[in-house]
Amino acid sequence: MVCWQRDCDSNEYSRDELALWYSNRPDRRAFGMGIFFTGYYAIMTAGPPIAGWIYDRSGNIFDPIIMSIALFGSVIFVYGMFRLIKNNEKAILART
Numbered sequence: 001m002v003c004w005q006r007d008c009d010s011n012e013y014s015r016d017e018l019a020l021w022y023s024n025r026p027d028r029r030a031f032g033m034g035i036f037f038t039g040y041y042a043i044m045t046a047g048p049p050i051a052g053w054i055y056d057r058s059g060n061i062f063d064p065i066i067m068s069i070a071l072f073g074s075v076i077f078v079y080g081m082f083r084l085i086k087n088n089e090k091a092i093l094a095r096t
Helices: 015-023 026-058 062-095
Strands: none
Touching: 026 062
16 A cells, blocks of 8 residues: 555544545556547547538537536536436445
8 A cells, every 4th residue: 555644553544535546546447448438439439420410410500518417417417427426336345
C-alpha cells in the first residue's frame, strides 16, 4: 500500500479509504482506463456519422443536437451505475 501522510503499520485507515485505494490500484487502473478510452473513442468515432445520418433522414438541424443531448444525459445513468457497483464492492469488502 502507498503511504502518504500516515504510518503504514497503523490501523488508521477507514473502510472508505481502503476501498478507494483498492479501486485505484495501479494494476486495476490500467484496465479501467482501457475500458474508458475504448468506450470513449467508439462513441466519438460513431457519433458524427450517426448525427449526419439523422440530419440526412430528418432534414432538421436540431435532431442531431437532440442526439448529443441524449448522449450527454446518458452520463448521469452511467455514473449512477458506477456508484451502484462501487457501493456493492464496499459492501463486499465490509463483509470480509
